[in-house]
Amino acid sequence: MQFKTFVNAVALALFAASVHAKVPAGTYSIVNKVPSSDGLSRAITFNGEGQTVTVSFDDSTASKQWIVEDYDGKAQSISPVDGDGLQCAWGQDVVTVLPAHNYVWTITQNEDDPTTYTIQDGGETVYWGLGATDVNTEVTISGEKTETGEQSWKFVEAQLSV
Secondary structure, three states: OOHHHHHHHHHHHHHHHOOOOOOOOOOEEEEEEOOOOOOEEEEEOOOOOOOOOOOOOOOOOOOEEEEEEEEEOEEEEEOOOOOOOOEEEEEEOEEEEEEEEOOEEEEEOOOOOOEEEEEEEEEOOEEEEEEOOOOOOEEEEEOOOOOOOOOOOEEEOOOOOE
């Protein structure tokens, strides 16, 4: 009977870990699940310090590459490859890039599509998302969870061009 209890406990722990899996630390292009109105992939784009993060057509340029680093067992920071000492931060209902100051996010694998993740604040109260399928759309921060895909992101390993 003790063996069965042990096996059940291990199975439950593995299930819980898989449901709340975070993206591994690394360098990525962060692509929205919903393509543009032209059917093309849109990646989060760094526009400079103090600027709002937008999406533009996905390619391997440095402005579309992001470093994800573990902060603790749950939260992670997101920094632009070509923005030394900067991190994604919470602006006025949008994602902005500011000097690093322990700005952290909870990046959680989606249950319905394990190839995608949601990005939320550390307290998991708001979501990164898009309000339109156009390029140059601002990455917004909203407390409303939607089921239409604009809050789902793919983390594609970076293939930085030179």
